[in-house]
Amino acid sequence: MAPLAQSKQPPALHDRAINNLRYIRETMERASAFTAVPGWGQVAIGVTALAATYLAAQQPTPRAWLFVWVAEAIISSLIAGWLMDRKSRASGVPLLSGPGRKVAFSLSPPMIVGALLTVALFRAGLLSAIPAVWLLLYGTGVVTGGMYSVSVVPVMGICFMLLGAVALFAPASLGDWLLAAGFGGLHIIFGSIIARKYGG
Numbered sequence: 001m002a003p004l005a006q007s008k009q010p011p012a013l014h015d016r017a018i019n020n021l022r023y024i025r026e027t028m029e030r031a032s033a034f035t036a037v038p039g040w041g042q043v044a045i046g047v048t049a050l051a052a053t054y055l056a057a058q059q060p061t062p063r064a065w066l067f068v069w070v071a072e073a074i075i076s077s078l079i080a081g082w083l084m085d086r087k088s089r090a091s092g093v094p095l096l097s098g099p100g101r102k103v104a105f106s107l108s109p110p111m112i113v114g115a116l117l118t119v120a121l122f123r124a125g126l127l128s129a130i131p132a133v134w135l136l137l138y139g140t141g142v143v144t145g146g147m148y149s150v151s152v153v154p155v156m157g158i159c160f161m162l163l164g165a166v167a168l169f170a171p172a173s174l175g176d177w178l179l180a181a182g183f184g185g186l187h188i189i190f191g192s193i194i195a196r197k198y199g200g
Contacts, residue, residue, distance in 0.1 A: 039198060041083030042191025045076040049183035057176045062127045066118070069134075072183075102148040110141035128172035135164030135182045150198050156190040 052072035059065040114137035121129050139160030146153030160182050167178045 038080065038083035038086070039191045039193070039195025041079055042187045042194060044079050044083075044191075046184045046187030046189075046191060048072060048075055048079070049187060050180055053176050053180040053184060056179075062122070065127070066122060066130075069179075076183075102145075104145075106148065107141040107145035110137040110144070113137055128175060129168075131175035131179050132164050132167035135160050135167055135178065137164075138182075139164055150194065152190060152193055152197070156186060159186050159190075 049072060052068055056065045056068040059068060114134055117133050117137075118130055121127070121133065139157045139162075142157030142160060143154045144157075146155075146157050163178055163182045163186070167175065170178065
């Protein structure tokens with residue numbers, strides 16, 4: 001009987017070890033993903049972007065058009081920052097935790113490049129190229145930053161990049177429509193998915 005009792009013990013130890021490894025793996029996966037992306041915040045940003053598209057299309061000068069979109073960028077950044085902070089506090093994970101810092105550092109360079117190129121393109125009179133640059137670089141930032149977030153975020157970034165590629169070759173008259181489809185439509189669609197699947 002003793003040898004039989006001894007032969008049953010290793011599988012019990014083995015099962016405990018497997019369970020411990022599973023728990024460690026799941027904990028590390030949760031810790032390595034930035035889950036404070038606010039789904040309803042993305043929806044709100046999409047709505048303000050649609051409003052900005054309408055207002056920008058009514059402007060009589062390129063400078064006024066650009067001013068509307070710069071104001072929208074500031075408003076959407078404030079919405080995103082405030083709601084990300086709220087969501088991270090609710091989940092008990094600091095906003096600038098390891099994954100949060102990775103998202104910020106991955107997203108920031110394309111945004112900075114986009115701002116610099118906007119100034120250069122505006123000064124050169126190449127206003128029609130700006131929508132493509134915005135969509136492409138925002139999409140790039142969302143893809144790279146989204147690699148440290150929930151899986152739907154990089155998909156959203158790819159969709160922005162595809163719209164940006166279309167905007168590169170589309171007539172200039174479609175620029176506002178493509179901005180509406182990207183910053184308005186994609187934010188609303190993916191924000192709704194994030195809100196439903198990842199808690200708000």
